[in-house]
Amino acid sequence: MGGLPKGCGALVRAAPCAFFANAFDYATQSGRLTHGHPTGYLAGGLFADILQRMVDRQDSLEHSIGESLAKHGQKPSMEQPRSFIERVLFFFYEGYRPTPQRIAELGGGWVAEEALAIGLWCALFADSLESGIITAVNHGGNSGSTGLITGHLLGVQYGAATIPARWFAQLELREVIEQIAEDIERIPREYCGVGGEFDEQIEQAYPGN
Incomplete structure (x- = not known):
């Protein structure tokens, strides 16, 4: 049977942990239930922590990413997720916008650290919820997971009221x-x-x- 790519299930379950104290710990514990590789559940922990900072502190996405890396980026086995996210932050500061070709060069999002990085990259450059999600799902990799990540981030940033009404039709x-x-x-x-x-x-x- 098919399933979510390596570690991406941990990301899918991580978002609700943002509404509980110690989001990083809850998300990593949840991820461990089904994903034994550290990069899977640690990426989920970072995702939940970034969301929590945006929700609770009203921080910007850029600031939330930086603060999350500052707190958790040196934890054991965090090297790979941190490296991908730092690369995306470099792209952002250099104005290197995500395109299908550039996303493919970064990775397809088939593992959790890639999916998180791509989702963050698309969200950082988005000027609306709709445009960010469209960018996140229009590439040849794991667009379901990257679209979900970008959608959560931009939903917090712009609010649910900005979801296009036509998306609810079916x-x-x-x-x-x-x-x-x-x-x-x-x-x-x-x-x-x-x-x-x-x-x-x-x-x-x-x-x-």
Whole structure:
């Protein structure tokens, strides 16, 4: 059976961790469940940490990347993800815009560190959510993962209201998706676990063992 490329599943699951404290740790722990190679789950940790800095501190994407690398970039086995992200930051400072050919030269995004770097590269140069995602999915590599990464970053930067309405036209389970998205942001703030005001309501909506 087919599946997500090496480490990219860790990236897919990392984004919701941005709404919890210690996003980097939660994302890497989540990634370890299915991806044993450090570059897979560490790239997921960086992705969640960058998103958290943008959400909580209202930092720019560029600043969030730099701060995340400063805090986590020297961790063991981080050499490969750090190298890819530093290369993308160099491209950004030099005005080296992502194109299908240039993305292919960097890598196809078939491994997590490449996918994260490509997603960051496309988001850094985007002047809108739509244009950034279009750039991120129009290349010959793992465009599903790179588009997802860029979409999350630009969704935080520009807001969900900037998603083109025509993209929703054939979206299945839109109401469910929107409700879960709202709850991912709300529940970490409202759930206490010990008789909190909203605990019963939340536990009924999301029963656990």
